[in-house]
Amino acid sequence: MKRRDFIRKAGLSALGLPFVVKDVSYQTVLKPLFSIDKAAEDKVLVIVRLNGGNDGLNTVIPLDSYDNLALQRPNIILPKSSILKLEDSTIGFHGTMSGMRNMYNDGKLSIIQNVGYENQNRSHFKSSDIWSRGLIGNNGASGWMGRLLDQDYPNFPDDYPNDEFKDPFAISVGSQVSPTCQGLNSNFSMSVIDPSKVSQLSTSVTNFENSTYGDKLKFISLIINQSNSYSLQIEAAINKGNTLSTLYDAENILAKK
Amino acid sequence: MIKFEVKKEERSTSNLSQYQGAWTRQEAAHLLRRTLFGPTLKQITAATNKGLSQTVSDLFKTYTVDPPLNYENLDSNVNVGQTWVGKPLPSSQLSKVVQSRYRSLRSWLVERTILHDSLSVVEKMSLFWQNHFSCDYPSSDPQGGYEYLMLLRNNCLGNFKQLVKDLTIHPLMLRFLDGRSSTKKHPNENYARELFELYTIGKGPQIANGDYTHYTEHDILEAAKILTGWRFKNYRANSLPLISSYFTESRHDNSDKTLSEKFGNKIIVGNNAQEYSDLIDVIFQQDQVARFICKKLYQWFVKAEVDSTIVEAMAQTMIANNYEIAPVLTELFLSNHLYDITNRGTTIKNPIELVASLYKSTNSSLSALNYSTEANYRILYSLYYYLRNSGMDYFQPPNVAGWTAYYLEPSFSELWINSSLLLNRFKISDTVTLYKGYNNSPKNDSWYKLDLLGFLNQIDQFSDASNAEKLIDQLEILFCCKPLEINQRKELKNTLTDGLPDFEWTAEFNDYMANPNDATYSDPVEKRIKLVLAQLFHMPEFQIQ
Incomplete structure (x- = not known):
């Protein structure tokens, strides 16, 4: 997919404008979200979703409200001197985020801050639901990426993979398919625990008991490992890649991925 | 939480004397998996409470089924929604109507196994005899086909x-x-x-x-x-x-x-x-x-051996x-x-058992949707097609000896799975969880997928569905023959709670229970259980009974 197509379609219908919410102020840090170089067309879009909770106000810190924050949360407020201030901005990063600060200053990082919805009910699941759908309200269960892919590939998954589209549209690293890639009819993502062992399930047993039951489990696990229609494509892709960074030792699982 | 331990295969010393060991939900679920298509939590709980003898006695109770209905506008002798059994074929378009009545018969067979929730071994035994007396019906006489199937059903526990x-x-x-x-x-x-x-x-x-x-x-x-x-x-x-x-x-x-x-x-x-x-x-x-x-x-x-x-x-x-x-x-x-x-977990589910454990074990009855006869039968017919593509033409075993998985040594039930059939199995579980559901007609907007909120409500009747561990316990009892490993349970729970502490699920579930008709609360809860089931249905354990 071409990047411009993506943005155009996103603007037109698939995504809508999910973050324009009445009475909820938000502040987009000034670097435009999509000001990526045109040469990036047809590259892979990587979405890293950090599961769980995070203290947003101590990660991306609104320095213009620092005094108020210090008043409200005196126990956990970060000393002003430890905060990394961003260029041309009233925002600061947590002191450990120097790498991201540099990326920001180089124009390689954008932030959407203060995202939320009206009269929020404090449900974590609701929030992550809205986030993955890119929609407020209860109209439909599809994710924003899934809706986008639906427009171009309405016959997925029946006619895929095929000669033109040998690769999966999305790979979700982890044990579950990505709600972001949920289309109207199907989910476009394929969950992969370890890209070098495509069909391995995180839920696989580690020891097969010595019994008929164990034999059957072993048999099915073997077939699962053989049967993924995308497995060869993914394995070929993963084998092309090299880890260029020297920051991580060879045994670091994340670095290997 | 059920403690996991690796049970070593022991030389079997068991015999046909009456079982005197502990009668827990595990044993009850084992019996019902073998004798019903897709037991429900309600049935497992009832069997656990009733005890072994009463449950076995109940399994031999028979019940009647309504005859198959006409659902296509082809049969000039029978209105849509009425049965064609006992009715002559029309003189015009005879062979088309024969095919139409056979489609109805196929849908009806699927309905009998997948949707009826009577505690009775009748359907399992009817299928046993269909396999034993395998017969070629599709180009035959629909009334004869119906009577043949009813003969097997009515006498399945007889002489x-x-x-x-x-x-x-x-x-x-x-x-x-x-x-x-x-x-x-x-x-x-x-x-x-x-x-x-x-x-x-x-x-x-x-x-x-x-x-x-x-x-x-x-x-x-x-x-x-x-x-x-x-x-x-x-x-x-x-x-x-x-x-x-x-x-x-x-x-x-x-x-x-x-x-x-x-x-x-x-x-x-x-x-x-x-x-x-x-x-x-x-x-x-x-x-x-x-x-x-x-x-x-x-x-x-x-088991086969x-x-x-x-x-x-x-x-x-x-x-x-x-x-x-x-x-x-x-x-x-x-x-x-x-x-x-x-002798637990010794067989790979056949396609009918697989579909039944998706729909029936989650308490997702088609009738609750209040679709028309036509919509119901079309959905059932699409399920029949699925069964056929999965190697179990539920009306036409491949040859006179029946389905190979029941006689071909040494693979037996492993014949239900190969690299392409496995994808087919995953496809149906994805269809009813992640996808839109089943529907055989493009013009028809009746979709059949799992009733996930209803399923959660049922779990909550028999346990505490707001407790993430207990919820996983129920899924384990319902869908797995033996306890899962710790890491497997952890992964499922991680999906349920979205990686958060258990109390997040508890709070969200309780909010939903307090506002059951408010999609703001029900949607997120439904989505979590959907992802958990989609994941569970891909596990090898789910393919076994």
């Missing part, structure tokens, strides 16, 4: 000998194995051969030319003569009366026939229309008949009860052998 007698002269069998064209002048051996080889005594090793241990080629020749003269009439009738069998004395060879030494050189005296019955009585005097059918029953309910001591004991029970089926099954269902830990 084996009588069932063989009834099927021997059933119009569909006379058509399938050429009895109708078997005459005194040209006796046809097809049915006679299968009567010995597949339906009653079974083919043993060939120990001499034409000698199959339990019967010989000579017996087939003599039996073919005995069975001559039976025909059927009013095939695909477009007025009453409908299809039926009859006997034509002039086509029958009424000479005396002598069977081989395998049957004590028994002479079957010429007895016209009763002769087939005399022959079957003689065959059933051989204890091998009981051994043959009990081995198949053992494989159906316990038979324990011959147990099969012999089952056969003795069958002989003592003059080939009544229910006493044999009662003894087996009560036996400590069935509950032996080595």
Whole structure:
């Protein structure tokens, strides 16, 4: 997919404008979200979703409200001197985020801050639901990426993979398919625990008991490992890649991925 | 939480004596997985509370089913929503209407197994006999097909000998194995051969030319003569009366026939229309008949690799009860052998069992959707197609011996899975969880997927669904034959809680329970359980029963 197509379609219908919410102020840090170089067309879009909770106000810190924050949360407020201030901005990063600060200053990082919805009910699941759908309200269960892919590939998954589209549209690293890639009819993502062992399930047993039951489990696990229609494509892709960074030792699982 | 331990295979010392061990939900679920299609939490809980004896007794209760309905606008003799059973075919477009009635019959079969939630072994046993007396129906007479299936269903727990007698002269069998064209002048051996080889005594090793241990080629020749003269009439009738069998004395060879030494050189005296019955009585005097059918029953309910001591004991029970089926099954269902830990999770689910454990075990009845007859049947028909593509044409076993997974050594139930069939299995579980659901008609907006909120509500009736660990416990009992490993449970719970502490799920679930009709609360909860089930349905454990 071409990047411009993506943005155009996103603007037109698939995504809508999910973050324009009445009475909820938000502040987009000034670097435009999509000001990526045109040469990036047809590259892979990587979405890293950090599961769980995070203290947003101590990660991306609104320095213009620092005094108020210090008043409200005196126990956990970060000393002003430890905060990394961003260029041309009233925002600061947590002191450990120097790498991201540099990326920001180089124009390689954008932030959407203060995202939320009206009269929020404090449900974590609701929030992550809205986030993955890119929609407020209860109209439909599809994710924003899934809706986008639906427009171009309405016959997925029946006619895929095929000669033109040998690769999966999305790979979700982890044990579950990505709600972001949920289309109207199907989910476009394929969950992969370890890209070098495509069909391995995180839920696989580690020891097969010595019994008929164990034999059957072993048999099915073997077939699962053989049967993924995308497995060869993914394995070929993963084998092309090299880890260029020297920051991580060879045994670091994340670095290997 | 259920403690995980690796159970080492022990040499089985179990037998047919009544099981005296602990009767927990694990044992109850094991029994119901083997005897029902897709047991529900409600059924497992009830069986646990009732105890083993009462549950087994309940399993033999029968119930009636409504006949199949017409759902297509093709049949000028029957309105949509009415049954075509007992009605002649219309004169115009006859072959199209035959196909339409067969589609209805297929949908109806799927409905019987997947949607009825009666606690009864009737459907499992009906399918057993469909496999045993595998017959080719689709191009045949719909009324005959219906009667054939109902004959198997109505007698599935009755007398084996009588069932063989009834099927021997059933119009569909006379058509399938050429009895109708078997005459005194040209006796046809097809049915006679299968009567010995597949339906009653079974083919043993060939120990001499034409000698199959339990019967010989000579017996087939003599039996073919005995069975001559039976025909059927009013095939695909477009007025009453409908299809039926009859006997034509002039086509029958009424000479005396002598069977081989395998049957004590028994002479079957010429007895016209009763002769087939005399022959079957003689065959059933051989204890091998009981051994043959009990081995198949053992494989159906316990595992493919038979324990011959147990099969012999089952056969003795069958002989003592003059080939009544229910006493044999009662003894087996009560036996400590069935509950032996080595006999749990020994079989890969066949496609029907797989679909039933998706829809039925999650309590997702089609009828609750209040669709029209047409929409219901179209959905059921699309499920039939799924079953067919998964290797189980639920109306047409691949050959006269039935489905290969029930007889082809040594793979047996592993034949239900290969790299392409496995993807098919994943596809249906994805279809009902992650996808839109089933629907056979593009113009029809009736979709059939899992009723996930209803399922959560049911779990909450029997446990505390707001407790993430307890919720996983219920899924484990319902869908897995043995306890999962710690890491497997952790992964499932991680999906349920979205990686957060358990109390997040508790709070969200309680919010939903307090506002059950508010999608703001129900949507997120539904999405979590959907992802958990989609993940669970891809686990090897789910494919086994």
